[in-house]
Amino acid sequence: QSVLTQPPSVSAAPGQKVTISCSGSSSNIGNNYVSWYQQLPGTAPKLLIYDNNKRPSGIPDRFSGSKSGTSATLGITGLQTGDEADYYCGTWDSSLSGNWVFGGGTKLTVL
Amino acid sequence: QVQLMQSGAEVKKPGASVKVSCKASGYTFTSYYIHWVRQAPGQGLEWMGIINPSGGSTNYAQKFQGRVTMTRDTSTSTVYMELSSLRSEDTAVYYCARGPGGGGGYWYFDLWGRGTLVTVSS
Numbered sequence: 001q002s003v004l005t006q007p008p009s010v011s012a013a014p015g016q017k018v019t020i021s022c023s024g025s026s027s028n029i030g031n032n033y034v035s036w037y038q039q040l041p042g043t044a045p046k047l048l049i050y051d052n053n054k055r056p057s058g059i060p061d062r063f064s065g066s067k068s069g070t071s072a073t074l075g076i077t078g079l080q081t082g083d084e085a086d087y088y089c090g091t092w093d094s095s096l097s098g099n100w101v102f103g104g105g106t107k108l109t110v111l
Numbered sequence: 112q113v114q115l116m117q118s119g120a121e122v123k124k125p126g127a128s129v130k131v132s133c134k135a136s137g138y139t140f141t142s143y144y145i146h147w148v149r150q151a152p153g154q155g156l157e158w159m160g161i162i163n164p165s166g167g168s169t170n171y172a173q174k175f176q177g178r179v180t181m182t183r184d185t186s187t188s189t190v191y192m193e194l195s196s197l198r199s200e201d202t203a204v205y206y207c208a209r210g211p212g213g214g215g216g217y218w219y220f221d222l223w224g225r226g227t228l229v230t231v232s233s
């Protein structure tokens with residue numbers, strides 16, 4: 001059971017928009033930056049969003065991030081079949097001994 | 112180019128240890144932390160710990176304390192992750208990933224290795 005809660009799956013048609021939620025608590029999302037990762041099948045994860053809403057160079061502006069309170073959201077517009085992947089949120093958790101934590105991951109299907 | 116190159120797949124018996132390497136190139140090795148993240152078959156990502164290549168300080172996830180050791184060799188820009196007392200549940204792909212320094216609240220992973228499959232089987 002992950003400390004951060006993500007929906008197991010989401011789906012949408014090509015060209016549409018989808019959002020993926022990541023719910024936590026004050027010990028993690030509420031007081032720390034959130035980052036998002038895309039993992040295409042059989043490959044290593046790739047950074048999509050850091051510091052809640054910043055995109056690394058090379059990441060298209062179709063990808064966006066936001067945070068409110070103890071929840072964060074990844075948005076993807078203009079969906080493409082190549083966006084089919086697993087998406088993970090992550091942040092620092094300052095409870096107990098302190099750990100980095102990931103959400104359980106969300107499988108995006110582009111119908 | 113900027114990359115993290117990991118060692119090849121390993122097959123180990125229960126109770127043994129495994130040591131995975133991660134060689135950095137294309138950037139200043141001591142300017143970024145290196146994290147280790149693993150992924151069991153069909154499962155999500157799990158953070159194992161971090162090493163600061165500059166001074167060698169480490170911070171391990173509570174789950175792995177006592178079983179994991181992370182070290183670095185600045186002469187070859189290589190980080191090592193050794194996991195001992197292996198059990199079948201340790202079968203996973205192990206990734207090294209680069210991130211900025213500072214406190215945990217500012218971390219993220221902007222460069223990943225391709226992963227090393229470790230299989231634990233009798």
